[in-house]
Amino acid sequence: MDDLSTTSLTIILFSLLFLSAFFSSSETGMMSINRYRLKNKVKKKHRAAKLVSKLLERPDRLIGVILIGNNLVNILATMVATIIAIRLWGEYGELLLPIPLTIMFLLFAEVTPKTLAAIHPERIAFPASFILTPLLKLLSPLVVVVNLLSNGMLRLFGVSLNSQNGDDLSSEELRTVVNEAGSMIPKRHQNMLLSILDLEHATVEDIMVPKNEIIGIDLDENLEDILSQLRNTQHTRLPVFEDSIDQVKGMLHARHIANLMSRDPEDITKEAILEMMTPIYFVPEGTSLNTQLLKFQRKKQRIGLVVDEYGDIQGLVTIEDILEEIVGEFTTDFASTTSKDIHPQDDGSYMVDGTVTIRDLNRTLNMHLPTDGPKTLSGLIVEYLEAIPQPGTGLKLADCPIEILQIKGNLIKSVKLWTKWKTKPPLAKPTETH
Structure with missing residues (x-):
């Protein structure tokens, strides 16, 4: 380097500072990138996103190649700066160099590029992936050696390298993500997503129709009153019982009611009602709403009677009640x-x-x-x-x-x-x- 002019050395120094800034910003950009947005871009076959995702699969190797490159250019930059300082200030150059060199590294190679990368991680990470990918292949032997040594030290301190669950979100963390989405998700949709998360915290007792408010067909009443109730009911399903809901016999569907009403008057009897009933679906109390929604779907049911540990009926719950917890009240709900x-x-x-x-x-x-x-x-x-x-x-x-x-x-x-x-x-x- 003694044969190079001071101007040439200055150009080399700033070039090395630029490379140092590249490695510093690449590290911050890669680690700050939104993993869920990245996965979405990978699904859309975004080329740079696929490279970034591949690099992040082994963060130890990615950090290894970045730090090797960063330290290499920093050492070279220090050597060049020392030569320039000696030429400018003579024997005092080495003593005066640390202060201006530290300021230069902080401003141009550390703080500024890392701040930019933290604010716009994709703008830095995506272009950088086209350089870091071949560089990782080129320096792979050195990177492997460095990783073996560093990973060995981590194991000595009891750090497991396989427990990387940084992308997993708990229910409360997912709730925070939805709340922080802002205008990216319409308010109505936000409320629906939060309501879905709330289903696991609510049970069927929270939304059921209480036992004393269940509307059904009491076979102890006279037939004319029963038929009048069937003609004017606003419900698609009615429990059938004797004397009280505790003596429930079955469930009568609206289509069965229509079929019953189409018969000759003399054929409409209480026995005919009993023949048309379907079995009762019972729901244990304490069942969470998300679990019950899946059970309704799996068993092809839409309504059930909630029972306690002794088998006593506590109330009535429908699939519509659970859906209303997510989307709000239905305009056709007469029992709101x-x-x-x-x-x-x-x-x-x-x-x-x-x-x-x-x-x-x-x-x-x-x-x-x-x-x-x-x-x-x-x-x-x-x-x-x-x-x-x-x-x-x-x-x-x-x-x-x-x-x-x-x-x-x-x-x-x-x-x-x-x-x-x-x-x-x-x-x-x-x-x-x-």
Whole structure:
């Protein structure tokens, strides 16, 4: 190098700095690239994406070739800079060199290129893959030796090289990805995706029609009343029972009802109804919604009765109920609880049926009542008070003032609640106002 002019050496120095910047930015770009976007581009046969994906299959070798190249050009750059410094400053050149050389490396070979690569990883990683791929093949013997030594040191510290699960996402991590998608995913679709993730945290008890609200055909009633009910029903399937739902006999489908009504009046009997029934599909309580949705699909069922560990019927759940948890209420749903159980008042409060589910109440009024205990508002209030309240009792749940309006037997029939305190201050916990 002594035969080269200072100008030539300066050009060589900046060329080496450029190569150092290339290796530094390539390392950051490769490691910062979005793996899921990369996989999508690979499926679309994107050439550069396929090269990047191939390089990332062995990150130890990729890092090895980058660091070998980076260290090599950095050492050469230091040698060239030393010669230039001696020519410019004489015997003091080697002493004065570290400060300006460090600044140059930080600005041009480290901070600036790595920041750019972190902001635009694909713009750096994709072009770099066309250089790093052949370079890895060229330096493969040296890379293999370096990897053997470094991997051996990692094993000494108990680091497993096979436990690379960086791309696996938990349910909560996937939820964060969906929330952070922003305008890339429409809000409606975001809500649906989040609702699908929520299915594993909810059980059939959260959405079932309670036992006392199940509508069915009671064979103990006279035939004319039964036929009138069949003519006017808004449901496609009706459970058939004697005296109470606990004595359920089977399920009657709408097509069977139509077939029954087309017969001669004298042929329409209770025995004919029993002959047309299909077997009841029972659902164990505690079944998560995502599991039950798959069971409905696998067993070709659309409706089932929820039973507890003793076989007692607790409620009724349908596949439509589960789908509504994902896409929202269907306009054709005649049994919508949120429309008939929650009534806004002029003073800003809400008249609420005590049997409304906590999930529906939270979703409709954007509240945050606990869902890990009782499933209905009535049950939640009774659990909180540890007694059946009297009409006029006031309490506050999750910073929500509530007033008991009507009691029917051991059930809270209706309450009045405020989601904001503009119209009524919070009540004490609990207070008797009657």
